[in-house]
Structures are given as structure tokens and as C-alpha cells.
Amino acid sequence: MKKIIIALTLLFSFNLHGQKEIVLRISHALNGNAFAYNQNFTINGVTNYFTRLQYYLSGISVHHDGGQITPLNNVYVLASGHIKSYYLGNYAFNQVESISFDLGVDQAANAGNTVNYPSHHPLGPQSPPMDWGWPSGYFFVVSNGFTDSNNDGNPNASFSLQALGNQMLTSIDPIIVTPSTSNDTIFIDLVANADKFLHGLDLDAIGVDHSSSPSNLAMCNNAINMNVFEAGFINTSIENEASMNFVHVDYTLPFAPTFNYHFNSTNQINLDIYGIDGKHIIHQSNLPHEGSYFPLKEFSSGIYILSLSNGKDKITKKYTVTQ
Amino acid sequence: MEKIKSPKNIPLLSKTLLISLALFIALTSLNLKVNLIEIPFGFPEFIVPKDNPLTEAKIELGKKLFFEKLLSRDSSISCASCHNPKYAFTDGLVKAKGIKDREVTRNTPTLTNIAYNTSFLRDGVNPSLEAQVIVPIHEKNEFDFHILLAAERLKKKKEYVDLSLAAFGEVPNPKVISNAIASYERTLISGNSRYDQFTFQKDSTALSNNELRGMHLFNKHNCVSCHSGFNFSNGEVVNNGLYKDYTDIGKMRVTLDPKDKGSFKVPTLRNVAITAPYMHDGSIKSLEAVIDHYIRGGYDNPNKDKRINGIKLSENDKQDLVAFLKCLTDSSFIVR
Numbered sequence: 001m002k003k004i005i006i007a008l009t010l011l012f013s014f015n016l017h018g019q020k021e022i023v024l025r026i027s028h029a030l031n032g033n034a035f036a037y038n039q040n041f042t043i044n045g046v047t048n049y050f051t052r053l054q055y056y057l058s059g060i061s062v063h064h065d066g067g068q069i070t071p072l073n074n075v076y077v078l079a080s081g082h083i084k085s086y087y088l089g090n091y092a093f094n095q096v097e098s099i100s101f102d103l104g105v106d107q108a109a110n111a112g113n114t115v116n117y118p119s120h121h122p123l124g125p126q127s128p129p130m131d132w133g134w135p136s137g138y139f140f141v142v143s144n145g146f147t148d149s150n151n152d153g154n155p156n157a158s159f160s161l162q163a164l165g166n167q168m169l170t171s172i173d174p175i176i177v178t179p180s181t182s183n184d185t186i187f188i189d190l191v192a193n194a195d196k197f198l199h200g201l202d203l204d205a206i207g208v209d210h211s212s213s214p215s216n217l218a219m220c221n222n223a224i225n226m227n228v229f230e231a232g233f234i235n236t237s238i239e240n241e242a243s244m245n246f247v248h249v250d251y252t253l254p255f256a257p258t259f260n261y262h263f264n265s266t267n268q269i270n271l272d273i274y275g276i277d278g279k280h281i282i283h284q285s286n287l288p289h290e291g292s293y294f295p296l297k298e299f300s301s302g303i304y305i306l307s308l309s310n311g312k313d314k315i316t317k318k319y320t321v322t323q
Numbered sequence: 324m325e326k327i328k329s330p331k332n333i334p335l336l337s338k339t340l341l342i343s344l345a346l347f348i349a350l351t352s353l354n355l356k357v358n359l360i361e362i363p364f365g366f367p368e369f370i371v372p373k374d375n376p377l378t379e380a381k382i383e384l385g386k387k388l389f390f391e392k393l394l395s396r397d398s399s400i401s402c403a404s405c406h407n408p409k410y411a412f413t414d415g416l417v418k419a420k421g422i423k424d425r426e427v428t429r430n431t432p433t434l435t436n437i438a439y440n441t442s443f444l445r446d447g448v449n450p451s452l453e454a455q456v457i458v459p460i461h462e463k464n465e466f467d468f469h470i471l472l473a474a475e476r477l478k479k480k481k482e483y484v485d486l487s488l489a490a491f492g493e494v495p496n497p498k499v500i501s502n503a504i505a506s507y508e509r510t511l512i513s514g515n516s517r518y519d520q521f522t523f524q525k526d527s528t529a530l531s532n533n534e535l536r537g538m539h540l541f542n543k544h545n546c547v548s549c550h551s552g553f554n555f556s557n558g559e560v561v562n563n564g565l566y567k568d569y570t571d572i573g574k575m576r577v578t579l580d581p582k583d584k585g586s587f588k589v590p591t592l593r594n595v596a597i598t599a600p601y602m603h604d605g606s607i608k609s610l611e612a613v614i615d616h617y618i619r620g621g622y623d624n625p626n627k628d629k630r631i632n633g634i635k636l637s638e639n640d641k642q643d644l645v646a647f648l649k650c651l652t653d654s655s656f657i658v659r
Contacts, residue, residue: 113454115470115497116374125457125470125497133458135448135577165577212579255396256469296475323396 021185022088027234028081028192034234035081035194037248043195048155052144052250053081053194059102063174064093078122081194082262083290098174099188103223104140107166127294128252132164140168141220147203159203161219165212168220177231191232199226247308247317254322262290267310274305363514365523366553369438375502380490385507393476395422395466405431411594417605421465430605435593436554438509445603446574447560447588452505470497513593513656537647544634555592561628562586564621565602585626596649610645
């Protein structure tokens with residue numbers, strides 16, 4: 001009898017049968033088209049582009065299987081404009097109906113310290129940093145880029161909004177979704193209209209604002225007021241596939257740039273960095289098909305060549321390091 | 324059912340064994356505490372975060388890191404470059420200087436008895452010693468570096484790998500850096516000034532008559548309403564009327580509440596004689612000039628604390644008050 005109970009308990013605790021991988025897929029959009037850094041879009045009648053867009057999601061709840069609600073405790077998403085897929089965990093869901101979440105980091109986690117998380121955790125130390133340090137606390141939304149300040153249609157003036165403080169937490173009501181399922185994965189598809197984060201903000205006048213200011217609050221609240229998030233999916237592969245592969249260098253830390261890349265096919269990526277003299281410096285294999293790569297290495301000032309390849313397509317890009 | 328009988332003396336024996344074991348554990352852990360950090364007479368125990376208990380190994384690593392220049396981008400300065408033990412962990416500058424002589428916007432505060440603080444930085448906006456460690460590492464005008472790259476540098480040094488494994492069972496990483504340095508900072512306890520010898524160690528000869536008069540004036544003129552308790556700080560973040568209009572808005576930079584404009588943490592006055600210049604911006608050169616500020620009652624501004632309203636002191640009173648502040652210097656703390 002005892003043995004059977006033990007066997008049953010074991011079976012129960014290790015039984016993942018019926019569990020599905022839940023993946024949140026966020027197609028970022030600019031004026032309704034697929035998101036890209038350095039790509040012009042208009043908001044408030046002004047032309048702008050993003051050089052960095054990152055934000056946190058927490059307090060995620062999934063409504064499934066006829067009105068059941070499962071809060072996904074301790075699940076955090078650090079979303080980036082160029083990244084689509086975020087793995088939320090394995091759950092015994094059959095049918096997902098809607099999803100709700102908060103934009104930002106909940107109060108308890110926001111009082112914590114990045115160093116208590118492993119470096120790959122969304123709340124761990126990031127590069128470029130997603131925490132301020134001076135007061136501890138995470139940036140809930142970081143949106144950096146350029147705006148057209150002289151009406152010539154070319155964004156020329158930099159802006160940097162980085163929202164900080166518990167009061168920025170913005171609840172997004174349940175969004176009814178039509179998930180797609182493949183094998184044991186359920187994809188919850190959302191579109192994030194990134195341009196709408198900036199609705200009503202005079203970016204040229206704001207310039208650099210890393211704080212709990214009314215402008216930053218407005219940016220966060222635009223998520224609900226302007227319906228930044230809605231159900232849907234932007235299929236980028238209809239367009240020329242090769243042109244949708246890209247790498248964007250984030251120079252927030254000019255001495256240690258971060259690479260944001262995206263490949264359309266889901267094959268794994270090999271990354272190589274060479275000196276301008278052709279010397280091979282870094283090789284990294286089996287990276288996901290989209291992501292951010294921060295080389296944990298110090299480079300001396302100069303020009304380097306980054307090469308990303310998925311076996312079929314290859315992107316090379318020159319970048320600079322300024323010590 | 325048959326019970327197996329046990330001789331009566333066995334449970335008794337095990338009881339005694341248990342008690343003595345418990346006693347042994349209690350005593351050794353007590354000993355450990357006393358060995359790690361001596362809490363001075365009259366001082367309460369301080370709180371250590373549950374997830375970063377103090378150990379000898381962490382303190383040793385933390386101390387080495389505190390003096391380690393590799394943590395700055397160009398390896399030119401360490402924490403101790405600004406928090407120099409000789410000046411009670413300050414630098415003697417009006418405003419601190421980071422790598423490449425970049426000027427920081429504020430004056431370097433002392434780390435004396437920092438273990439007792441509950442909020443950190445001049446405006447008290449940082450919640451823990453552990454979290455504070457990352458601030459100078461990332462700050463452009465201080466180390467201008469990144470905690471992940473700092474950890475990579477340490478990983479390449481065998482001595483750090485060894486110390487880190489001994490202290491945390493992990494190779495150098497951000498948690499190791501922050502928890503070790505915070506542990507070392509908690510050992511910076513100063514409680515053997517002549518004031519302590521007089522007040523807590525009951526040595527009635529430790530203070531002169533003038534210094535005693537100064538202590539009386541310190542209480543009488545309500546300095547003690549803010550600079551209170553064994554550490555001469557009530558931990559409040561207030562506006563002491565330094566300016567009519569503040570360029571550094573203090574706590575308001577985070578709360579954005581105009582009521583917090585010009586609010587700064589009440590600093591400890593321990594070792595104050597060797598931490599000149601004074602205030603968040605190092606704008607007051609001497610203790611005499613600080614007293615003049617309080618005599619005048621500072622400058623009126625809407626946020627000035629009600630307890631700052633001008634005091635009457637004769638030239639003699641002033642000298643005695645300064646004499647009292649000087650006897651808060653703990654020479655045994657400075658030589659380390």
C-alpha cells in the first residue's frame with residue numbers, strides 16, 4: 001500500500017502530461033507595421049524613431065478552460081521591441097481565453113535587488129541596465145530614440161523616457177485572445193502598438209527624463225488609455241524574409257555595446273566577433289533566433305565586426321567601442 | 324502491543340546532552356558574533372538582512388573589494404579612494420571625484436556606523452547597503468562601469484575566485500560583489516570616542532568641563548532632536564535650511580514632491596571633526612561655520628524644518644559646542 005502511495009505521489013509530482021508550454025508572443029508595431037529600431041514612425045504628427053524600447057510585465061493572469069483564472073506567480077517578462085517570444089512556463093491549460101497583466105514590476109519585487117537574481121533572469125542585472133540604482137527600483141518602461149524637432153521629417157533630437165516608481169504600475173484589463181496551438185505549445189498572440197506609448201508627449205521638450213515624472217506616468221498609462229496592447233499577430237515573414245533579419249547595436253554603454261538581433265526563422269544562431277584586423281575574438285553558438293547579446297568581455301577602443309548566422313542567412317555589422 | 328522498556332537514565336542522559344549541546348551552540352554562535360564585530364557599550368545590535376548573514380569569509384572578501392581598483396572602468400579608483408579610512412571614510416573634498424577626475428554632484432558621506440542606517444545616500448532614497456553597492460559601480464561620474472563586467476574581471480583573478488568560493492560557494496558574480504562589500508561595511512563600527520568613554524564606559528574624567536558644557540548646549544539647543552541617540556541621527560530626511568533655493572533638490576529628485584525639495588538625511592555626527600567639509604554639497608568648511616548656520620537659523624524656504632529657527636550662543640558657547648563635537652572622534656576607528 002505504502003509503495004503504491006509513493007509511486008502515485010511520484011507519478012503525480014513528475015507528471016507533466018497535460019501540461020503545455022505557454023508562450024506569450026508580442027508583435028511590436030509602429031503605425032501598424034512590424035517594429036524595427038531606427039525606423040521612422042509618426043505620433044502626435046511628428047516623425048520619430050526608437051533606438052531602445054524595453055518594458056516589464058508582471059502580475060500576469062491567464063483565463064483558460066471556461067473561465068478559470070490562473071495567476072502566473074513570479075513570472076516576469078522583460079519585453080524588447082525586437083523580441084517576440086516570451087516563455088511563461090508549463091501549465092495544465094487546454095484552451096486559453098484571455099490574458100491580463102501589469103505593465104511594470106510589482107511593489108514587492110521592485111523593492112528587491114537585481115543581484116539576487118541570476119543574470120539571465122528578467123529581474124537580474126541587465127545591459128543596458130533596467131534598474132536605476134540611485135534609488136533602487138526598476139525602469140518599468142524605457143523608450144529612447146530621436147524625434148524631429150525642426151519639422152523637416154528627419155528625427156534629429158534625442159529623447160529618453162525611463163519610468164521609475166511604484167505609481168507607474170499600470171494594470172491592463174483582460175485581453176481576449178485567439179491563441180494558436182502547435183504540439184504542446186500554446187501561443188498567446190498580442191500586438192503592442194509601440195508608437196502609442198508616446199501619445200500626447202512632447203518628446204523634444206521632454207528630452208531626458210529618468211524619473212517618476214508626469215511624462216513618464218503618462219507614457220505608462222498610455223498602455224491602457226491608448227490600448228497599446230491588443231490581441232493579434234503581425235506576420236513579418238510575408239515580406240522579404242532576408243530583409244527582416246536585423247541586428248541593432250545599442251550604444252547606451254559606449255564602452256560595452258549590446259546587440260539586439262532578430263532572425264525570422266527559428267533556427268539557432270551563431271555569433272562571432274572579429275577585430276578590424278580579422279582576428280577572431282568571440283564565438284558563441286546556439287543562441288535563440290532573437291534576443292539581446294551583451295558580450296561579457298572588455299574591448300579596447302576601436303572598430304569590430306559582428307557576424308550572426310543561422311546557417312542560411314548571415315548578417316555582418318561593424319560597430320565601435322569607445323573606452 | 325508490547326512496549327520496549329528503556330532504562331530511565333537514558334532519556335535523562337540524552338536530555339542533559341541535548342541541553343549542553345544547545346548551550347554549546349548558543350555559546351559558540353554568541354562567541355562568533357562577538358568575534359566578528361564587537362558591539363560597543365551602549366550600542367544596540369544592528370539588523371543584518373536574513374539573506375546576507377555576516378561571516379568572516381564575506382567580510383574578508385568585502386574588505387579586499389572595497390579597496391579594489393578593478394571595480395572602476397579604467398581601474399583607477401576604488402571605494403576607498405572616496406571613502407578613505409583616514410578621514411573616517413570620507414575624502415576631504417568639497418565634492419567627490421570619480422574616474423578621469425569627473426566631479427560627482429555631492430560630498431562624500433562618512434561610512435561610520437553605516438550598519439545602523441535604514442536608508443542610504445544623502446537623500447535616503449536607497450533601501451539597503453547591498454543595493455547601494457551597485458550605485459557607484461554604474462554611476463558615470465564614479466566607476467562608470469557595469470557590475471557584470473566587474474564580475475568578469477574578478478573571475479580572472481585566482482585570489483578572488485578562491486575568496487569568493489570560500490565565502491559564497493560561488494565564483495565572483497554580482498551577488499558576491501554586493502553582499503561581500505555590504506558585509507564589510509557593516510564592520511565599520513565606531514564607539515570608542517571620548518564621548519563613549521564618558522557616557523557608556525562611565526569614565527567621568529573622559530570629558531573636560533568645556534566639552535561637558537558643549538554637550539549640555541547640544542541638548543539644550545535641540546540639536547539632539549535630529550542628531551539623536553547613540554549614533555547622533557534619527558534617520559529622518561529633512562530640510563535644515565541650508566539654502567533659500569536648492570540646486571540639488573534632494574529627496575524630491577525621486578518623489579517629485581515639492582515638499583521634499585532640499586530634504587537630506589540627518590547625518591551621524593560621529594567623527595565629524597575629521598569629515599570636513601560639511602553638508603550634502605560640502606559647502607560649509609568648518610564646524611564653527613556649521614554652528615554659525617544654526618545660530619542664523621539657516622535660510623527661510625517653504626520646506627525648512629520647524630526645529631531650525633535660530634539659536635543664541637555666545638562666542639564661548641560656540642567654542643564649547645565645537646569642542647563637544649570634536650570629542651566624537653574615535654581615534655581607534657581612524658587608524659585602521
